[in-house]
Amino acid sequence: xxxxxxxxxxxxxxVATSILPQAATASVNGVGLDRLAHNLPLSxxxxxxxxxxxxxxxxxxxxxKLQHAPDNATWADYDYPGSTTVAQTAAxxxxxxxxxxxxxxxxxxxxxRAVSTITLTGGTSPTIEVAADIIFGGEPLGPAV
Numbered sequence: 001x002x003x004x005x006x007x008x009x010x011x012x013x014x015v016a017t018s019i020l021p022q023a024a025t026a027s028v029n030g031v032g033l034d035r036l037a038h039n040l041p042l043s044x045x046x047x048x049x050x051x052x053x054x055x056x057x058x059x060x061x062x063x064x065k066l067q068h069a070p071d072n073a074t075w076a077d078y079d080y081p082g083s084t085t086v087a088q089t090a091a092x093x094x095x096x097x098x099x100x101x102x103x104x105x106x107x108x109x110x111x112x113r114a115v116s117t118i119t120l121t122g123g124t125s126p127t128i129e130v131a132a133d134i135i136f137g138g139e140p141l142g143p144a145v
Contacts, residue, residue: 008013012137014038014047018114019064023054025125030114032072035105040104041135043138046114048089050130058122062092063116064099064132068109075115081107095128105138 016038018030034036035041065088075131077086079103089099105112114132 003104014136017133021131022053022065023127023128025127028116030115032111039139040137041139044103045135047100047133049131050092053095053128054124055126057120057126061119063117064089069111072111
C-alpha cells in the first residue's frame, strides 16, 4: 500500500448526491449521475439517510435502490451482476437512521440514480426527510501518484 492510498482516499473515490435532502411523502427519484464523468467506476456504495418525520405516522419504511440507464431517461432497476437481486440498501424503519450497500457496477449502464420508495402509515399528512448519495470507486484508471 502506498502513501496515496493511506493518506488520500479522496483521490480514489467520488461522492455524488442523487437525492438532495427533502421532506417526502411518496417515492423520490434521484437525479441521474453520469459515470463517464467519473471515468466509468466499476463499483459504488449507495448511501441512504432518513431524518425527522412530521405528521406522526405510526410506521415508516424507506427502501433505496439503484437504477441505471443508457441515456439518462430510460431507467431500470439495477441487478447485481449474475443475479436478479436488485441492488438496494436495507429498509430504514426509524427516524434519523442510515444504511449503505456496496454495489458492483461492472454491468451497469452509463447513468445511475438512487430511488427511495417511502411508505408512511397513519398520521396526519406525514412526511419524512430523505437523501441519498452514491460514492463511486474502482475507476479503471487511478489518479497519478
